Amino acid sequence: MNAKLIAEKALKELQYDFRAFSIRGLISHISEMKGREIITIPWVMPATVFGAWMSDDEEPKEYIFYRDNVPVIHQVHIQLHELSHLLLGHPTLRINRKKIAEVFEERDSLPFADLPRLRSPQQTECETQAEALATLIQERVIQNSNMDQLLHDLSSEEKLANFLKTMGLS
Amino acid sequence: MIFAVELSICILVWALTISKMKTIHWQGVRKDGGIALHVWLMMVFFSITTVFLIKKFNDLFDAYTLNNLDRLIAYSSLLTGMTFGAMAAIEAVGKPSDRVIGHWLWRTLFATIIALVVIYSLFLSRLPNINSFVPQSLPEVLFMVITFALGILLSATVSRVYLNYLPSETAPIMRIRSILIIASAFVVCGYFIVKIIIAAGYFWPALASQGLIDLSWAFLISTVLLYFSFLLSNKMYARLVMISRNIQSWRTFQDLRYVREGLLRLFPEVVLPVTEPSFWSFILNPEYHLYRAIITIMDGKTMLEDLLSEGALHEEPPLWEGDMLREVVRVEQALQPVSSSGDFWEIVGEYRKAGRNLAQVQQQVSVWERIKNGIY
Numbered sequence: 172m173n174a175k176l177i178a179e180k181a182l183k184e185l186q187y188d189f190r191a192f193s194i195r196g197l198i199s200h201i202s203e204m205k206g207r208e209i210i211t212i213p214w215v216m217p218a219t220v221f222g223a224w225m226s227d228d229e230e231p232k233e234y235i236f237y238r239d240n241v242p243v244i245h246q247v248h249i250q251l252h253e254l255s256h257l258l259l260g261h262p263t264l265r266i267n268r269k270k271i272a273e274v275f276e277e278r279d280s281l282p283f284a285d286l287p288r289l290r291s292p293q294q295t296e297c298e299t300q301a302e303a304l305a306t307l308i309q310e311r312v313i314q315n316s317n318m319d320q321l322l323h324d325l326s327s328e329e330k331l332a333n334f335l336k337t338m339g340l341s
Numbered sequence: 342m343i344f345a346v347e348l349s350i351c352i353l354v355w356a357l358t359i360s361k362m363k364t365i366h367w368q369g370v371r372k373d374g375g376i377a378l379h380v381w382l383m384m385v386f387f388s389i390t391t392v393f394l395i396k397k398f399n400d401l402f403d404a405y406t407l408n409n410l411d412r413l414i415a416y417s418s419l420l421t422g423m424t425f426g427a428m429a430a431i432e433a434v435g436k437p438s439d440r441v442i443g444h445w446l447w448r449t450l451f452a453t454i455i456a457l458v459v460i461y462s463l464f465l466s467r468l469p470n471i472n473s474f475v476p477q478s479l480p481e482v483l484f485m486v487i488t489f490a491l492g493i494l495l496s497a498t499v500s501r502v503y504l505n506y507l508p509s510e511t512a513p514i515m516r517i518r519s520i521l522i523i524a525s526a527f528v529v530c531g532y533f534i535v536k537i538i539i540a541a542g543y544f545w546p547a548l549a550s551q552g553l554i555d556l557s558w559a560f561l562i563s564t565v566l567l568y569f570s571f572l573l574s575n576k577m578y579a580r581l582v583m584i585s586r587n588i589q590s591w592r593t594f595q596d597l598r599y600v601r602e603g604l605l606r607l608f609p610e611v612v613l614p615v616t617e618p619s620f621w622s623f624i625l626n627p628e629y630h631l632y633r634a635i636i637t638i639m640d641g642k643t644m645l646e647d648l649l650s651e652g653a654l655h656e657e658p659p660l661w662e663g664d665m666l667r668e669v670v671r672v673e674q675a676l677q678p679v680s681s682s683g684d685f686w687e688i689v690g691e692y693r694k695a696g697r698n699l700a701q702v703q704q705q706v707s708v709w710e711r712i713k714n715g716i717y
Contacts, residue, residue: 218644218647218648218650218651219644219647219648221640221643238643241639241643242639242681242682242688243681243682244635244639244681244685244688245636245639245643245681248636248639306629306632306633306636307629309628309632310626310628310629310632313628313632313685314628316685322514322575322576322579324511324512324513324514325512325514325515325575326510326512326515327509327510327511327512327515328433328434328506328509328510328515330373330374330376330432330433330434331373331376331433331434331515333369333372333373333374333376334373334376334377334380334429334433335515335575336366336369336373337365337366337369337370337372337373337376337377338361338364338365338377338380338381338572339361339364339365339366339574340572340573340574340575341574341575
């Protein structure tokens with residue numbers, strides 16, 4: 172099955188209402204669905220690395236690190252990409268609370284170099300699938316917001332807007 | 342054939358009126374200043390008119406009532422419906438000065454109907470049933486011209502009111518609806534002008550040509566289609582607007598290509614290539630392709646910034662040299678002023694500008710290369 176078909180299947184299973192999309196809302200939806208707490212952390216990533224997902228092997232927690240120095244839309248996309256890995260059940264690195272604490276205390280660093288990268292010569296099938304799912308999610312969000320905006324904006328004239336509502340045309 | 346057309350129009354118009362009766366929120370009918378009520382009454386009177394559009398029904402109706410009574414009812418209900426329509430337009434988007442015209446429209450309507458009743462009582466009711474498109478007597482000419490002249494006045498009022506209003510409307514769907522209302526009013530105006538010319542065929546038979554009669558039918562059918570279209574729900578319009586926006590997005594996608602290709606030349610292995618969709622597959626799903634293109638560009642831009650800040654140009658050997666270095670400079674200069682704040686469409690617009698700038702620079706470069714190579 173190609174990456175887009177796999178992503179479409181995962182999107183269907185997600186059963187999320189994209190009309191009310193927010194990255195926080197989606198994260199708590201996935202969190203509930205998977206029974207795991209998802210913690211997103213803006214991070215100063217190494218050059219050419221955009222984001223990373225690591226799973227806690229002791230507690231039901233998932234850590235998503237994303238680049239903090241890119242535009243918001245890009246940050247959201249990176250988080251969606253990492254969430255997509257989780258949704259698609261891809262393998263990832265295991266860390267734990269102790270390791271995180273050491274990283275925050277600057278006694279250790281995160282193992283970004285051990286992760287496969289989408290934007291690298293060694294693109295894996297998992298990376299392509301996650302990218303396809305992230306794109307499909309954003310596509311839904313944009314489509315819904317476009318339609319919502321069009322349907323919400325009835326008229327510049329209040330009387331006409333009321334007329335459309337009364338006539339059942341809105 | 343004509344009977345089938347007449348019957349279809351009548352059934353469709355009645356179906357629309359009855360369906361609207363169910364969908365109108367009657368409890369909110371006063372909130373809009375009576376516009377919805379005026380429009381619904383317009384629909385009721387138009388529906389009555391369409392019944393008398395059916396020739397076979399008219400013959401039967403006249404046989405059981407009075408000669409040519411169908412004409413009096415049809416013309417009066419048509420003008421009443423149009424007056425309700427014009428009043429709805431004035432109430433909805435008219436200026437205070439238009440409201441004065443509104444009062445006069447009612448008075449003109451009553452005067453016209455009285456005139457029609459008088460002409461009917463004195464002349465038309467005594468004539469055999471009118472079966473021709475071209476009037477056969479002077480009272481018929483008068484009867485028609487009075488009706489059609491008021492029809493022109495009413496449709497001109499609607500188009501003038503909406504034409505004045507259109508520039509101030511910002512909602513895309515309402516703009517389209519307004520344009521359709523203006524178009525309907527113009528078509529109705531055209532219909533009545535043609536009908537007056539045909540009526541003048543009583544004096545100059547050359548004017549009552551079959552071509553003009555066919556044209557009046559064409560105007561009538563166009564009016565009915567436009568009438569249905571401006572009463573469609575916003576959801577239908579939203580789909581049409583989306584299709585038109587999707588077509589416009591294709592140009593944007595093409596402009597973004599220059600940036601994507603520039604970045605892909607710099608990072609052939611690391612920038613995820615966007616599959617080039619055909620025009621039709623793009624139209625079906627423009628958000629997907631535009632979003633993919635923007636993320637590809639953002640990835641490439643971030644990588645370029647990363648590598649430049651790490652001193653890629655000062656390494657030994659440098660990461661890029663010669664033509665590639667010039668490409669780096671061009672792409673970097675095109676992307677530098679881009680602001681990535683704002684919503685998705687604003688970002689798309691910004692990168693589109695960058696794409697156009699890059700295309701211009703590339704054209705200049707290729708012209709310069711040609712001059713250098715002695716092609717010019």
